[in-house]
Amino acid sequence: MDDSHSAAPGVAAAGAAVHHAAGRPSSPTPTRRSRSRGRLGASLRLRLVFFGPLLVLMAGLLGFPILFALYGSFADVNNLFSLKFAGLTNYESLLSRPDTLSGPFLNTLRFTFGSVILSLAIGLGAALVLNGRLRGRRLFRSAFMLPWVVPTVVTALLWRWIMDSNAGALNGILLQLHIIDEPVSWLGDPRIAPWIIIVAQVWRGFPFIMVMLLAALQTVPAELQEAASVDGAGPLRRFVSVTWPGIRPIFILVGTLEGLYAFREFATIDVLTGGGPAGATEVLATQVYRLFFQYHRFGDAMALAALMFVLALVATVFLMRLAVRDEEA
Amino acid sequence: MPPKSRHAIASMATLALVLSGCSSGGSGGDASGPPSGDVRILSWRLADPGALGKLHQSWIDSFNQSQSAIKVTGEPVPFADKGTKLVNTALSGSAPDIVAITTSEVANYANYLQPVDEYWQAEGADFASAFTDSAKELATWDGHLWGIPIEDGTSDALYYNKKVLAKAGVDIETAVASWDNFRSALQAVKASGNTPMVFQGKDAASFERHWAWYVAGGVDLNDPDQYVKQMCTPAAEQTFAWLTGLYTDGELVPNPSGIGYNELNRQFATGNVGFVTDGPWGLGIFEGNNAAIGADLGVTRMPPKEAGGRTGANEDALIFVIPKNAKNPRAAWEFIKYMSTDQAQEASAEAGGFVPTRKAVFQSPAVADNDLLATYSKLIEESGFVRPRGPKMAEMMQILITAYQAAVTGQKPVGTAFRDACGELERL
Numbered sequence: 001m002d003d004s005h006s007a008a009p010g011v012a013a014a015g016a017a018v019h020h021a022a023g024r025p026s027s028p029t030p031t032r033r034s035r036s037r038g039r040l041g042a043s044l045r046l047r048l049v050f051f052g053p054l055l056v057l058m059a060g061l062l063g064f065p066i067l068f069a070l071y072g073s074f075a076d077v078n079n080l081f082s083l084k085f086a087g088l089t090n091y092e093s094l095l096s097r098p099d100t101l102s103g104p105f106l107n108t109l110r111f112t113f114g115s116v117i118l119s120l121a122i123g124l125g126a127a128l129v130l131n132g133r134l135r136g137r138r139l140f141r142s143a144f145m146l147p148w149v150v151p152t153v154v155t156a157l158l159w160r161w162i163m164d165s166n167a168g169a170l171n172g173i174l175l176q177l178h179i180i181d182e183p184v185s186w187l188g189d190p191r192i193a194p195w196i197i198i199v200a201q202v203w204r205g206f207p208f209i210m211v212m213l214l215a216a217l218q219t220v221p222a223e224l225q226e227a228a229s230v231d232g233a234g235p236l237r238r239f240v241s242v243t244w245p246g247i248r249p250i251f252i253l254v255g256t257l258e259g260l261y262a263f264r265e266f267a268t269i270d271v272l273t274g275g276g277p278a279g280a281t282e283v284l285a286t287q288v289y290r291l292f293f294q295y296h297r298f299g300d301a302m303a304l305a306a307l308m309f310v311l312a313l314v315a316t317v318f319l320m321r322l323a324v325r326d327e328e329a
Numbered sequence: 330m331p332p333k334s335r336h337a338i339a340s341m342a343t344l345a346l347v348l349s350g351c352s353s354g355g356s357g358g359d360a361s362g363p364p365s366g367d368v369r370i371l372s373w374r375l376a377d378p379g380a381l382g383k384l385h386q387s388w389i390d391s392f393n394q395s396q397s398a399i400k401v402t403g404e405p406v407p408f409a410d411k412g413t414k415l416v417n418t419a420l421s422g423s424a425p426d427i428v429a430i431t432t433s434e435v436a437n438y439a440n441y442l443q444p445v446d447e448y449w450q451a452e453g454a455d456f457a458s459a460f461t462d463s464a465k466e467l468a469t470w471d472g473h474l475w476g477i478p479i480e481d482g483t484s485d486a487l488y489y490n491k492k493v494l495a496k497a498g499v500d501i502e503t504a505v506a507s508w509d510n511f512r513s514a515l516q517a518v519k520a521s522g523n524t525p526m527v528f529q530g531k532d533a534a535s536f537e538r539h540w541a542w543y544v545a546g547g548v549d550l551n552d553p554d555q556y557v558k559q560m561c562t563p564a565a566e567q568t569f570a571w572l573t574g575l576y577t578d579g580e581l582v583p584n585p586s587g588i589g590y591n592e593l594n595r596q597f598a599t600g601n602v603g604f605v606t607d608g609p610w611g612l613g614i615f616e617g618n619n620a621a622i623g624a625d626l627g628v629t630r631m632p633p634k635e636a637g638g639r640t641g642a643n644e645d646a647l648i649f650v651i652p653k654n655a656k657n658p659r660a661a662w663e664f665i666k667y668m669s670t671d672q673a674q675e676a677s678a679e680a681g682g683f684v685p686t687r688k689a690v691f692q693s694p695a696v697a698d699n700d701l702l703a704t705y706s707k708l709i710e711e712s713g714f715v716r717p718r719g720p721k722m723a724e725m726m727q728i729l730i731t732a733y734q735a736a737v738t739g740q741k742p743v744g745t746a747f748r749d750a751c752g753e754l755e756r757l
Contacts, residue, residue: 080440081420097756165587166596188531188587190738274532277586278734278741293413294533294723296437 066309073306077298090299094307101287101304108283110194111269112262115201119258120251122202123209128239130210131217141214148207156271159200163187163272190280193273197281200268205258212254213247220246252323256316263312284308364659365398371414372429374647376405379613380680385668392667399660415441415652424652426661432467432646433537433716435475436553437723442650444473448662464686466715467646477669478646480683483709484608485541485631485642488615492625493603497521501629508545508571511632515581518603526604527596528575530585530733533726537643538606539733540717543568544641545634553719560729561751569747573736577743586734598622606631609682609705628704630712642708643716646686678702684709721757728753 076086094101126144130137147155162169165185174180187193220243228238266285269275275282275290282290284304292301374385382405389403404425406414411430418424419441430438449457457465460477468478489501497517504514515525529535544550546568548559559565575582582588583596597605598618605611616623633640649665651658667673674685675695684706685696696702719725732750735741741749 099753164592165583166592166599183583185584185587188584188734188738190586190734190740276531276731276734277738279731280740290727293416294727295721296416296440 069302070306070309073299073302075299077302081298086299090303093297094300094303103279104282104284104287107194107279107281108263108285111198111201111265111281111283112259114195114198115205115262116255116259118198118202119205119209120255123206123254124213124251126206126210127213127217130214141211144210145207147204148211150204152204152267153271155204156200156268159196159203159268160187160272163196187273188277190278193277193281197269197272200272201262201265204268205261209254209258212250216247216250217243249323252319256319256323259319260312260316263315264308363398364657364663366400366657366660368399368401368427368657368660368664369404369425370401370427370429370649370661370664371404371406371411371418371425372427373406373408373411374429375403376407381677384676384680388668388673392664399663401664412438419652419654422654424654426655426657427649427651427665429647429649432478432648433718433722435468435470435648435650436718436720438650439470439475439720441653442475443653443655443658444475445477445651445662446474449474452666459687459689461686461688463644463709463713463715464646467644467686468648470718476648476650477665478648478686479669479674480677480681481644481646481686481709482608482610482683482705483642483644483713484538484611485606485640485712486608486628486705486708487631488597488605488607488611488626488628490597490600490603490622490625491627493518493521493523493601496523497603499603501627505629505632507636507638508632508634510636512575512581515575515603516579519579519581524583524596524602525581526575527588527593527602528572528582528585528605529588529590529593530730530737531587531589531592533723533730535585535589536726536730536733537716539572539729540643540714541606541631541641541712542572544643544712544714545631545639546571547634550641550714550717553717556717556719556725557751557754557757560725560754566744566747569733569736570743573733573743576737577739584737586738594618600625609701612682612701628701630708640712641714642712644709644713645716724757725754728757 072083073090074085074087075090076082076084077090130141130144134140150158161167163186165171165183165188168183168186170186171180171183175183184192186196224242225238228242233241264285265283266289269281269283269286270289273281275286285308288301288305288308291297291304370389372385374381376382377385386403389401392399392401411428412434415424415428415430415438424441435442461481464478464481465474467481468474468476487505489504494501494504494514497514497520499514499517504511518525529538540550543560543565547564548562548568550556550559576585588596593605593607594611594614595618596602598615600619600622607614612623612626612628615626631640631642649668651661651665655661669687671687671689671693674687674690675693677683678685678690678693678699679695682699682701682705684702685691690696691706696706717725728750732741732746735749736743736746740746
């Protein structure tokens, strides 16, 4: 489709002007050129009017805190939050004890990849089911959204109650079914607790993925599916050749978003395990909190937060480029 | 001057006047005259829906009614958030005039507080001598006094369930005679089909319940400069192993790594647990979970390592402190004094079972006729030690509890977990 057909009039005019100039190597007459410039200027002004306030708001609410925090990681913040430049002191202090970082870093990777992979798998599965002919489809769609609309802390408290070693619902059920003889300390066992927090995160996160993928699935033309069926393609073949190419960009997008959410997740982990037992669920986000609010090592905390930001940024740029390349292909 | 500039200057002047009029919320009083102005107090006690919360609010109300020069406004804050709130407000220049913290936290927050030695001195010798020596020790850090402590207490007394012990045939006096006896009692309770004991080990704060065992095990925790050295002695390693063994050797306690304070209370309140350690406030919490349990409970000292040996009771109190950039410290001091009078402390003892910090209050009926309070007063008198504290205490407790959890859950052998922790402590 020609971009100028769908774009706003101002943008279309600007685009037309650019096309026009590109298509005619010889200089246009001065009158035409000034008219084009005039249109371009008007278009820019219009954009500034519409986007200006938003840009100012974003610069204030996002840009400034990010830049301030990044600067803070190079400042003497340990000295009652002095903003005097201190070079790499905070980073040197943070990295001088790598043993305190390696565990949380590996735990973060496990938590992020574990929850993203499971959320994507369950979200995709649920979206495929709800996209088909299913009785009570609308009811299921609403019901599946429930975990996502409940506040994170409430979700975490709910899971803590379910997993409580003494009065927890899970232990109660398993005891009544005689599957276990005595209550299990789910959140007190370093081999189990990391997986509990992943399950809680997946439970909360998959509805968002499901909704996004469901929307993407509904854009895949039914005619293509029917044509593939007529050509003898089975369900798997239809999914791989027709459905998947249609939803892949959204799949990458929601995977990236879910990864970012998991990477910086704090509330679920803090409420459920507080980073324990034996540091098994200590992730970078809880480590930042601990360094800042419990140990008052502000410099180390800000340096770690800055490193987390850079890591998340690199991962996001990489995945977004992947999605864009995919779309272009 | 152009009209636009005049207009701009006039607007700025007006704005400055308006802002100065509503910025501080009070003058803070003349430095030489009697204290006056607004005082804002941040207190977790005010967030307590029970009797203590009401009592602390009544102090604010009665103080405001008793005079007109100082107006106190209370701001409730959850116990767990008080430190964060103190640091945030101090760093952002909006600190309140008074903050309620615990005496063991003074060292953590000393950077944000102002010492109050001159206020104590100004009150004269009689004022200082009215307080117990241990109270003054609790309020002192780094050679300075930081506030006035009230509501002294210890969490290191042993609650026991009489019915559970009777079913197991356990005599309480024999059980608390030594660690070996205590272990035998736990085994007897286990054999009778009940849970022997609940023991906290879920988070760094849980380690506060471990200190007393280390003191009983022979570790000297009186000098903050020696904490690391003392916690790496053979006596400390033996205590670490003994406490770990409570779970690993036959599960005499449920996995402590999953037990925080709330879980501890809930489990003990079910009525099928033999022992738990807690402060005088514990009774009310157990009864809150199970109204019928109070009649079954008794409270006594914790067992010494060897028969006739020493026990420990870590002592901690509530202290009202004044942040460094408080707007009205002199008026704040006046209200702090008001909350620490004999009458106020009698009311605290009655409402929460706390040990007073003023000597005269020990003779009052509120204390003398209260059996629970008498038990705790005796414990503090005989076995009290200042709860370990220091600017790196949060990290220290995190290291120790992580090592404990690693050993309890089999992530590391006991000896390795202990030695690793010592290595980390020495690098602090």
